[in-house]
Amino acid sequence: MSVKEIFDTMDYGTAPESAAEALAWLVDAGDRFGQFIDGVFTEPGKTFEARNPANGEVLAFVTQASQGDVDAAVKAARRAQGKWEKLGGPGRARHLYAIARLLQKHARLFAVLESLDNGKPIRESRDIDIPLAQRHFYYHAGMAQLMEEALPGRGALGVCGQIIPWNFPLLMLAWKVAPALAMGNTVVLKPAEYTSLTALLFADICRQAGLPKGVVNIVTGDGTVGEMIVNSDVDKIAFTGSTEVGRRIREATAGSGKSLTLELGGKSPYIVFDDADLDSAVEGLVDAIWFNQGQVCCAGSRLLVQEGVAEVFFDKLRTRMDKLRIGDPLDKSIDVGALVDPVQLSRVKGLVEANTAGETHVADCDLPENGCYYPPTLITGLAPSDPLMQEEIFGPVLVSCTFRTPGEAVQLANNTRYGLAATVWTENVNLALDIAPKLAAGVVWVNGTNMFDAAAGFGGVRESGFGREGGWEGLTAYTRPLGKAKPLAKVEPFTGSEGPVDAIDRTAKMYVGGKQARPDSGYSTAIHGRTGALLGHVGQGSRKDIRNAVEAAQAASGWAKTTGHLRAQILYYLAENLSARATEFAARIDAMTGKRQGAGEVEAAIQRLFTYAAWADKYDGQVHGVPIRGVAIAMKEPVGVIGALCADEAPLLGLVSVIAPAMAMGNRVVTIASEPFPLAATDFYQLLDTSDVPGGVVNILTGAHEDMAPTLAAHLDVDAVWSFSSSDLSATIEKASAGNLKRTWVNNGMARDWYTNDSAEWLAQATEVKNIWVPYGE
């Protein structure tokens, strides 16, 4: 077109970014890649094609790793780990800093290669993915530097197996590799098979940075390679991807003792209140659902608009959509690029075509004839019961419904199995800060969306997975408390045929919803002392008792909203009442265990209550220093309802150690008492009754751990399960937990010294960190 013609039409034309350098790098590498193991690239084996989704062209051939490759990579990582950890924080910091610098030096090469391989617009890879990846390495170079000072008593986990998705290939690599390396771990990482190239370029960078051999190993291939890593001799699996695969990994690693973090799917709500800056909220949606073609786990894909402004808002939104430009990812003026693969394209198509509800608006913009392109789409007028309001589409498709009140907005927002992120638009600070804590999500953005930074943790609740990436909260996922644990032997109950020690029979019941409850089974178990004397009977707990206790715990949700001060007061009161009956409890413990440690155990339990009473109003959140004008508030929230199998060997202290931190942080608990020595727990509910503990906050059941654990762990309305049972139940619990991907904390058959307390560990287990981003400025 001539200048004159363009002058009249004022079209954009094209502004292509050159692919020459990136293609040259591939050619230099021979267009065929092996694995990066122990600091060198292996010879290419059986390969598959890495294609450009924008035009279907083959970019390179990548090797499908064999079992031998994975074994070699894990072995190399294992060999390198000790030395890497011993290098010390400052030593590792230098390496991470060098990687960050190199990522910066080769920024454009990475960006272009990423867009070629993934199909995302060059604007995004250039301005978002690559800078954030650099930032993660810089940030964690700092964390390495500070580790010894800031995290005393914590050490590396060991070898980390890391499996990352195709939507942010290099960025997800950075999120996984940087904190792992900073904390002294070594890694075996598998990029998604659609997008292996920037990970291989990263391997090249590791060589240039002089990273010791074996610290970073990269194996490529499809899901079967991922399975090999999951089943290999690693100490941790970190996975980002679909909820479906996450669930399988949870099941596969159950009982293995491998640490696990999962960052999974989402159907994140995007809530627009009637007092919002509507134009800005519309623009926010461009960044929420049309960012990276909507292939974002935390995409604001579920639009909830207040009724009074809905019509105006949808009009504005449709107008905005029609302005989006779709096409060649390497064109600098493109908003929406190509979906990652034809498989993904047909999946999105299929989901949308199957929908018959609501009104569909497809953006009125030109679509390239070839390549994996899908037009930005808006479906209004849906109801929560429509499948598209529940299922993750993972494409540029926005679904929507309206709401009437803030309360209804929260209900609709939380009406999902997921809980990754949420966005709230309002100019009313009262409303924003009231709503944010009520949303079931790991991240909440106020008047903005898809804001990320290495300093703020990212991760979800519910079936969006567990664990955080980034921030101080992310480091717990790559460290463990130092020290060696001893195996825990099964504690067997005593038997006997002696008569009762008390003249009057005392009936120990269960404690559910603040009331004593008979076991649903109608059966009781006799509890004998060492000498065989009958100490009493306890109910045989069953499925129904767990159901009732969980219902009672859920009904006591008001506990989470109480103040830390109030919870502290109640814990102190419990301690006070326990102290008053110390002699009686000590005698009871001694009678059950046949030892003389009762008095000491009671004293330790009182101390434990005091400790967590003290913490109740002091375990503060943080304000992260993120690079925006605004704050990222890392709020510590209770996990919810925690089911706990209490320690068998410490009948009172084991119970109190669970109850105290859980209560202090605002959780409700369903505890299952020490199986052989349950009577201290059943005595304890009298203290709960007299210490103003609201009904349902603490529920105490008795029974066989082995019978009760599967039901508790599988219960879909329980948010976490802890097990300190001496029965070998860790595998059972972790496997059953996969149903709703509840958090688990199990002992893996190892003993715990109940007389020492690690507040940091318990408090972290009793809380979730929610990062609330509040940009400000007038």
Place this chain on the structure above:
Amino acid sequence: MQTDRLDMKTQLPQVTGHSEVPRNPGMPLDMDWVRAVQANTSAIERRAATLPGRRSVKKAYQAAWLLKAITCIDLTTLSGDDTAERVRRLCAKARQPVAPALLETLGMDGLTVGAVCVYHDMVETAVEALKGSGIPVAAVSTGFPAGLSPFHLRIAEIGESVKAGAAEIDIVISRRHVLSGDWQALYDEMRAFREACGDAHVKAILATGELGTLRNVVRASLVCMMAGADFIKTSTGKESVNATLPVSLVMIRAIRDYHARTGIRVGYKPAGGISKAKDSLVYLSLIKEELGDRWLSPDLFRFGASSLLGDIERQLEHYVTGAYSAGYRHAMG
């Protein structure tokens, strides 16, 4: 009135090729609307900050866009030391903003700037110097830049400038009406200014750098449009902060809303601080994205700028020759 309007059209040659834009008749002050509008500063800044990275025009497209920018320039001199000769020189540049040889290579002819903008005393000189060119003369008015002279004098000043031949009047609003929330007073003032302009188009200068918040900017924009402003304009060029992308975004979104409700297209003029060719491209893409192509025309969009043209000329020569250009190679205004 019909003939008057045709006269006006002959004064604005840039309009040819487009359907005539009806003037904004204004509407009653709608306080519900004014009070309901919001402007979230952080979100607006983010949009403004990322826009330059989202749109990029290259090569022939860039050249064409830069030429478009020239047609939208209100070539301006507003200095205490302006003389008739200085203004004549500026007008000569306005008639021929780009060297004829360069223009010919680009396949363009008859390119002029959008208008020449001067103080009242220079209006007659400018009108005389631009005779036959079709380039309108804009006069800054109403006690520019502070707008604090007696009200009747401000009204009279408009009349004088119109009489002297100004086809466009750039008025300044009373910032105090905005800052004290007296929207009715702002509306009444703007109505009176518009009345005084008669057939001359009126641009309302909001002096956004003095309004304190973006919310005030959007409210003032709406009130001025309701009172009949043909254009809304950011600043006098004399405030410490002049045209910015966030302020522009807020104002053009107000224009968009006004159009959606009334069907009337109001023009936009950022002024002050836009001196680079690249900046002008970003502004044009902002207009294209938020308002649409129809606004990419001097009857609905102007740059208030004095040094922008020089940088655009250098960029155009670079496009034609491939070599970076020097300022002295282009005629001064």
